[in-house]
Amino acid sequence: xxxxxxxxxxxxxxxxxxxxxxxxxxxxxxxxxxxxxxxxxxxxxxxxxxxxxxxxxxxxxxxxxxxxxxxxxxxxxxxxxxxxxxxxxxxxxxxxxxxxxxxxxxxxxxxxxxxxxxxxxxxxxxxxxxxxxxxxxxxxxxxxxxxxxxxxxxxxxxxxxxxxxxxxxxxxxxxxxxxxxxxxxxxxxxxxxxxxxxxxxxxxxxxxxxxxxxxxxxxxxxxxxxxxxxxxxxxxxxxxxxxxxxxxxxxxxxxxxxxxxxxxxxxxxxxxxxxxxxxxxxxxxxxxxxxxxxxxxxxxxxxxxxxxxxxxxxxxxxxxxxxxxxxxxxxxxxxxxxxxxxxxxxxxxxxxxxxxxxxxxxxxxxxxxxxxxxxxxxxxxxxxxxxxxxxxxxxxxxxxxxxxxxx
Numbered sequence: 001x002x003x004x005x006x007x008x009x010x011x012x013x014x015x016x017x018x019x020x021x022x023x024x025x026x027x028x029x030x031x032x033x034x035x036x037x038x039x040x041x042x043x044x045x046x047x048x049x050x051x052x053x054x055x056x057x058x059x060x061x062x063x064x065x066x067x068x069x070x071x072x073x074x075x076x077x078x079x080x081x082x083x084x085x086x087x088x089x090x091x092x093x094x095x096x097x098x099x100x101x102x103x104x105x106x107x108x109x110x111x112x113x114x115x116x117x118x119x120x121x122x123x124x125x126x127x128x129x130x131x132x133x134x135x136x137x138x139x140x141x142x143x144x145x146x147x148x149x150x151x152x153x154x155x156x157x158x159x160x161x162x163x164x165x166x167x168x169x170x171x172x173x174x175x176x177x178x179x180x181x182x183x184x185x186x187x188x189x190x191x192x193x194x195x196x197x198x199x200x201x202x203x204x205x206x207x208x209x210x211x212x213x214x215x216x217x218x219x220x221x222x223x224x225x226x227x228x229x230x231x232x233x234x235x236x237x238x239x240x241x242x243x244x245x246x247x248x249x250x251x252x253x254x255x256x257x258x259x260x261x262x263x264x265x266x267x268x269x270x271x272x273x274x275x276x277x278x279x280x281x282x283x284x285x286x287x288x289x290x291x292x293x294x295x296x297x298x299x300x301x302x303x304x305x306x307x308x309x310x311x312x313x314x315x316x317x318x319x320x321x322x323x324x325x326x327x328x329x330x331x332x333x334x335x336x337x338x339x340x341x342x343x344x345x346x347x348x349x350x351x352x353x354x355x356x357x358x359x360x361x362x363x364x365x366x367x368x369x370x371x372x373x374x375x376x377x378x379x380x381x382x383x384x385x386x387x388x389x390x391x392x393x394x395x396x397x398x399x400x401x402x403x404x405x406x407x
Contacts, residue, residue, distance in 0.1 A: 045076040045077065045103050045293070045296070045297065046076065046077045046078075046079060046097075046100065046101050046102040046103055046104075047067075047071055047076055047077070047078050047079070047102060047103065047104045047105075047106065047289070047293060048078075048079045048080075048081065048094070048097030048098075048100065048102035048104065048105040048106065049063070049064075049067050049078060049079070049080050049081065049105075049106050049107075049108070050081045050084045050090060050093050050094060050097070050105070050106065050107040050108065050112060050116075051063060051064065051080065051081065051082045051083070051084065051108050051109075052083075052084060052085075052086065052108060052109035052111075052112070052221065052222075053082070053083055053222055053247070054082040054083055056248075057221075057222050057247040057248065058247050058248070058249070058264075058265070058266040058267050058269075059108075059221065059222070059247035059266050060082070060108065060247070061266070061267065062266045062267060062282055062283070062285070063108045063131070063285055064080070066284060066285035066286040066289060067080070067106075067285070067289060069286045070285075070286040070289035070290045070293065071289070071293075073286075073290060074289075074290055074293045074294070074297075076293055079097055079100055079102060081093040081096075081097065084107075084112070086109055086110075086111025086112055086115075087115070088115060089115075090107060090112045090115035090116060091115040091116070091118050091119050094107070094115070094116055094119035094128070095119055095122070095123075098119070098123050098126050102126065103126060103127065103296055104126070104127045104128075104129060104292060104293065104296055105119065105126060105127070105128050105129070106128075106129040106130070106131070106289070106292075107128075107129075107130050107131070108131045108132075109131075109132070109221070110132045110133065110190070110192070112130065112133075113130050113133040113134070113135055114135075116128050116130050116133075116144070117135065117139060117141070117144055120141055120143050120144040121141065123143070124142070124143055125143070126143060127143050127145070127292070127296055127302060128143055128144045128145070129145050129146075129147060129288075129292055129302070130144070130145070130146055130147070131146075131147055131148065131285070132146075132148055132192060132393055133146040133393060134146065134369040134391060134393045134395075135369060136304045136305060136391075137304050137305055137368075137391050138368050138369070142301070145292075145302045145303065145304055145305070145306065146304070146305050146306070146391065146392050146393060147288050147292075147303075147305070147306040147307075147308070147392055148283075148305075148306075148307055148308070148388060148392040148393050148394070149283040149284075149288075149307060149308035149309065149312075149314040149315050150307060150308065150309045150310070150314075150315055150387070150388055151196065151281060151282075151283050151315055152195050152196065152198075152199035152347050152348070152387055152388070152394065152396070153199070153309070153310055153315050153340050153347055154281030154282065154283075154310075154315040154316065154317060155196050155197075155199040155200040155203065155281050156199045156200065156202060156203035156206075156336070156340070156347045157203060157281065157317055157333050157336055157337055157340075158200060158203065158243070158263050158279055158280065158281040158317065159199065159200040159201060159202060159203020159204040159205075159206070159263075160203045160204070160206060160207055160329075160332050160333055160336045161263060161278050161279045161320065161325060161326075161329050161332070161333060162182060162200070162203070162204045162208075162241050162243065162261075162263050162278065163203065163204035163205065163206065163207035163208035163211060164207055164208075164325070164326040164328065164329045164332050165241060165261050165278060165324075165325060165326045165329070166180045166182070166204065166208045166211060166240060166241060167207060167208050167326065168326035168327070169240060169261075170208075174240075175240060177208075177210040178210055179238070179240070180208055180210050180211045180212070180240060181211070181212045181213065181214065181238055181239050181240060182201070182204060182211060182212070182213040182214070182239055182240065182241045182242070182243065183213070183214050183215075183216070183231070183234025183235065183237070183239030183241070183242045183243075184197045184200070184201075184213055184214070184215045184216075184234075184242070184243050184244060184245070185216060185218065185227055185230045185231055185234070185242065185243075185244035185245070185246050185250075185251045186215055186216065186217045186218070186244070186245050186246065187217065187218055187219075187220060187221045187245055187246045187247070188217060188219065188221070189217055189405075190397075191365075191366075191393075191394050191395050191396055191397040192245075192393065192394045193217075193245045194394075194396060194397050194398070194399075195387060195394035195395075195396035195397075196245045196265075196394075197213070197215055197243075197245060197403070198348075198353075198396060198398070198400060198403065199347050199348070200243055200263070201213045201400075201402065201403055202347060202348075202352055202353060203336070203347075205352070205402065206336070206345075206352075207332065211402070212402050212403070212404070213402065213403045213404070214234055214237060214239060214403075214404050214405075214406050215403060215404070215405050215406065216230045216233060216234060216405075216406050216407050217230075217405075217407065218230055218246055220246075221246065221247050222246070222247040222248050223246075223248065223250070224248035224249060224250040225250065226250065227244065227246045227248050227250025227251045227254075228250035228251065228253065228254045229250075230246075230250075230251065231244070231250065231251040231254035231255060232254050232258070235254070235255070235258050235260050237406070239260070240260070240261070241260065241261040241262070241263065242254075242255050242260055242261070242262050242263075243262065243263040243264070243265070244264070244265055245265060246265075247266070249269065249272060251264075252264050252269040252272065252273045252276070252277065253272060253273065255273065255276045256272065256273040256274075256275060256276045256277075259275065259276065260276060261276050261278055261324060262276045262277055262278065263278050263279060263280065264277060264279075264280040264318075265280055265281060265282065266280065266282045266283075267280055267282055267318065268280055268318040268319070268321075270318075270321050274321070274323060274324075275323065275324060276324055277321050277324055278320065278321055278324050278325045278329070279317055279318055279319075279320050279321065279325065279329070279333075280317065280318045281315070281316070281317050281318075282316055282317075282318070283308065283314055283315065283316075284308075284313055284314050284315070284316050285314070286313075287308055287312050287313050287314050288306060288308055288314065291306070305391050305392040305393075306392055307388045307392040310337065310340065310341060311341065317333065320333070346384045347387070348384060348385035348386075348387055348396065349383060349384050350380060350383050350384065350385060351383060353400040353401065353402070354400065354401045355398060355399070355400055355401060356401070357401065360380060360385070360398070361380065362378065362380055363378070363379055363380050363385065363398065364376065364377060364378055364379070365377055365379045365390075365395040365396070365397065366395060366397070367379070367390045367391055367395050377390050377395075379395065385398075
C-alpha cells in the first residue's frame with residue numbers, strides 16, 4: 001500500500017510538471033503560417049499588421065521580421081494580414097483587426113494610407129500607424145501616424161560601396177572611367193524612389209567622380225519578371241553595376257546570371273547571388289514598433305511623423321560580401337558613416353549636385369500632399385536639401401545632372 005502511494009505521488013508529480021511545461025510553451029511568441037498569422041503572448045495587448053505582400057517580397061519580409069522581433073521583445077500579441085491590396089481590402093483588413101481586439105494597427109505600403117485613414121476615423125480609440133505615408137501631419141488625427149527612416153543615408157553608404165567597386169573595375173582595366181555607368185531599377189517615379197536613387201548615386205559619386213546612372217521604372221512595387229527584364233535592359237545598355245528600389249529577386253538574379261555587380265535593398269541576397277551581391281541597405285522597423293507599443297502601454301502620444309536614423313538603429317547595412325566587393329569597401333563605408341553621424345557630410349548638400357548645370361539655392365517641395373503635387377514648403381536651408389525634416393516620408397523629387405531616366 002505504501003509503495004502504491006509512492007508510485008501515485010510520483011505520477012502526480014510528473015503530470016504536474018508536464019502540465020506546467022505545456023502551459024509555458026503555449027505562452028511563447030510562436031507565429032503560425034496562416035493567412036492571418038498571429039503569435040500569442042502573456043499580455044492582453046494586440047498589434048495588427050497589414051502587409052502588401054508576403055515573405056516572397058523582400059520589402060514585406062523586412063517588415064515581417066521586424067514585427068516578430070518587436071512583438072516578442074515587448075511581450076505583445078501580433079496578428080498578421082498578408083497580401084492586402086492597396087484598395088478597400090486594406091480598410092476591411094484594418095476593421096477586422098480592430099474587431100479582433102488590436103490596440104494598434106499598422107500598414108506597410110504607400111497606397112494603404114487613405115484606407116487606413118478611413119479606419120482610423122471610424123475607430124478613435126485604436127492607434128493606426130502607416131509606413132511611408134504623407135498625410136498624418138495634415139489630417140490632424142490623434143490616432144493616425146506616419147513613420148519612415150532616413151534611409152537615404154543607408155543608400156548613400158551603399159552607393160559608396162558601389163563607387164568602390166567601379167573604381168576597382170576601372171583600375172583592373174575592365175572599362176574606362178568615362179564608361180562607369182550604373183543602372184537602377186525603380187518601381188514608381190515617386191519622391192521616395194527618387195530620393196533613394198539620388199542618394200545612392202551621390203554616394204557612388206563621392207568616391208567615383210565620373211559615374212553616371214540610368215534609371216528605369218517597372219510601374220510595380222513587386223513584379224519579378226518586369227524587374228528582371230528592366231535589369232537586363234540596363235545591362236544591355238552598358239551599365240556596369242545595378243541597384244534597385246523594387247521588391248523581388250528579379251534584378252539581383254539577372255545580375256548574377258550576367259556576372260554584373262549588384263547592390264540590393266531590404267536585405268542580403270548573398271545566398272542566391274554569391275558572386276555579384278555587394279551590400280544592401282534597409283530600414284530596421286523594430287525600433288519604431290517598440291517605440292509605438294511602449295507609447296500605447298504608457299498612455300503617451302505617438303509622434304505624428306517619426307523618422308528613424310542610424311543613431312536609433314533604424315538605418316542599417318548588411319554585411320559586405322567580400323567575394324564581390326572591392327578591397328577596402330568596409331573601411332570606406334565606416335569612414336562615410338562616421339562623417340554622416342558627425343554632420344561633416346550631408347547627403348543632399350547642394351554643393352555636390354547640379355540641376356541643368358546650375359546649383360540649387362532654393363526649392364519648394366510638395367510636403368503637404370495634394371492631388372496636384374503643389375510645391376508648398378521651402379526645403380533648402382544653409383545649402384542643404386532638408387530631407388525627411390518637415391514630414392517623415394521623403395519629398396526629394398528633383399532630377400539632378402548625371403542621372404538619366406530612360407523611360
